[in-house]
Amino acid sequence: MGKKNDLKQHKIKGFSIRFIPYSEIKYLTSTERIKKILDIIFQNYIIILQGRLRSEEETRLIEDTMAMIGHVKSFKGIELAVIGTEERMGTIDKWKNKIVMSLAGGDLGAVTIIGPASIVKEIKRDPKKIELMLNK
Amino acid sequence: MAMKKVTDFLKKVFSGFFKNKKDIKLGFYGPPNAGKTSLANRICKDFTGEEIGSVSKVPHETRNVQFKEKVEISYKGKSMTFKMIDTPGIATRVDYEDFLKYKVNKKEAKARAKEATQGIIESIKWLDDMDIVVIVLDATENPYNQVNMTIIGNLVAREIPVLIVANKSDLRKASTKKIEEAFPEYKVVGMSAKYGKNLDEFYEEVFKLSKKSK
Numbered sequence: 001m002g003k004k005n006d007l008k009q010h011k012i013k014g015f016s017i018r019f020i021p022y023s024e025i026k027y028l029t030s031t032e033r034i035k036k037i038l039d040i041i042f043q044n045y046i047i048i049l050q051g052r053l054r055s056e057e058e059t060r061l062i063e064d065t066m067a068m069i070g071h072v073k074s075f076k077g078i079e080l081a082v083i084g085t086e087e088r089m090g091t092i093d094k095w096k097n098k099i100v101m102s103l104a105g106g107d108l109g110a111v112t113i114i115g116p117a118s119i120v121k122e123i124k125r126d127p128k129k130i131e132l133m134l135n136k
Numbered sequence: 137m138a139m140k141k142v143t144d145f146l147k148k149v150f151s152g153f154f155k156n157k158k159d160i161k162l163g164f165y166g167p168p169n170a171g172k173t174s175l176a177n178r179i180c181k182d183f184t185g186e187e188i189g190s191v192s193k194v195p196h197e198t199r200n201v202q203f204k205e206k207v208e209i210s211y212k213g214k215s216m217t218f219k220m221i222d223t224p225g226i227a228t229r230v231d232y233e234d235f236l237k238y239k240v241n242k243k244e245a246k247a248r249a250k251e252a253t254q255g256i257i258e259s260i261k262w263l264d265d266m267d268i269v270v271i272v273l274d275a276t277e278n279p280y281n282q283v284n285m286t287i288i289g290n291l292v293a294r295e296i297p298v299l300i301v302a303n304k305s306d307l308r309k310a311s312t313k314k315i316e317e318a319f320p321e322y323k324v325v326g327m328s329a330k331y332g333k334n335l336d337e338f339y340e341e342v343f344k345l346s347k348k349s350k
Contacts, residue, residue, distance in 0.1 A: 080282045
């Protein structure tokens with residue numbers, strides 16, 4: 001009986017991950033990008049996005065997320081983390097990276113993780129790794 | 137025609153000479169419960185005798201942008217006048233159930249959550265209006281929080297000078313070094329707003345930062 005309870009306590013609910021290559025958002029406007037991301041989040045997917053949003057798009061994502069709390073049933077917000085390529089780079093490498101980024105149209109080496117707060121409890125981050133803590 | 141051009145030019149030159157420099161808009165940004173209002177209160181109390189807002193252990197205590205006009209900070213014989221702007225903490229999630237832990241009833245918790253979401257939107261909208269910004273971080277928390285990165289990224293894009301405060305340095309778990317490592321391109325001042333620890337270095341850096349404002 002005790003064993004059964006233990007198993008119950010450690011049971012992790014299912015979750016789905018959606019990978020979005022940068023090519024899928026490259027030609028979208030900021031409004032379209034945010035809408036696309038939030039539409040997927042509302043379907044309870046965790047998004048792994050190749051590249052990263054522009055800084056003003058990140059704040060726009062936060063603003064739109066806040067506007068939707070209370071309007072979309074059981075939506076509590078998002079968890080967001082970005083691992084960029086620039087961390088731990090020297091100044092010269094950063095400049096080189098900026099040139100590569102402008103040619104590629106974005107920081108393709110970066111990875112952005114966005115998950116609904118109802119599924120993702122916390123995204124613990126340090127410069128080199130991301131840990132996804134899920135709600136039980 | 138030529139005479140008019142000359143008088144217009146002279147008017148422009150002299151109005152520039154005598155125009156009063158506007159107060160520097162100093163914004164306090166950061167995640168909830170980092171001590172933004174505590175720090176703003178400390179400064180306002182020292183130089184005006186009045187506080188800017190209330191503080192609480194319950195997150196999202198500040199849910200509206202708060203101002204204090206004409207705060208003249210004097211430090212080592214220098215003096216500068218600021219408009220202090222204390223902003224609600226920015227977060228990516230707001231769950232009313234989080235407030236229930238602080239003995240807030242369900243109705244109040246829901247109202248608080250709604251106001252908190254509106255406050256976050258207001259905070260972001262105000263980013264454009266700042267001359268200089270102090271990012272207040274809780275030195276006991278992991279600094280690699282995406283909200284911190286996003287705020288700083290936005291300020292850099294707008295060319296707004298930034299100072300980072302590693303607050304709550306009086307606590308045993310606090311690490312100013314960790315924050316310095318996370319943001320090597322910025323000046324980090326370790327301090328305790330609650331106890332007024334290291335305010336001298338803070339004022340020194342704010343004065344330096346003010347000179348960089350556009």
